[in-house]
Amino acid sequence: MSLSAVRHESWADIPRETVTDVIGRRLFTGERMMLAQVYIDKGAIVPWHSHENEQLTWVLEGALRFWLGQEGAPDMRDLVVAAGDVLYIPSNVPHKVEALEDTLDVDIFSPPREDWLKHTDTYFHNKR
DSSP, rough: GGGGGOOOGGGGGOOEEEETTTTTEEEESSOOOOOOOOEEEETTTTEEESSSEEEEEEESEEEEEESSSTTOOOTTTEEETTTTTTEOOTTTTOOOEEESSSSSEEEEEEEEOHHHTOOOOOOGGGOO
């Protein structure tokens, strides 16, 4: 146990970074998990992607449409996650998201998203 690793911050003190002109986020990271506030404007698309990280998404305001599974596969799922809903996405499950309203969600990733931390998350700029 290392008390020196304990951190306490206010969301207001964590800079909001611009991912695209319609998506922003704030990140708070530990050694084995990451907490993110994600701001998505109505109509914004997070293109198809997958990652090794397990993901929990909790929509605080707004609504998101998720497509889950291999694009075009017969077992692909399409569901709406609205304010108050939570969603679990296992490791390596492909998914795409559309904001149906201006949305604020909280995402938890384990382990932390290295691509978000290093700003190598170029999939945000794909067109599909």
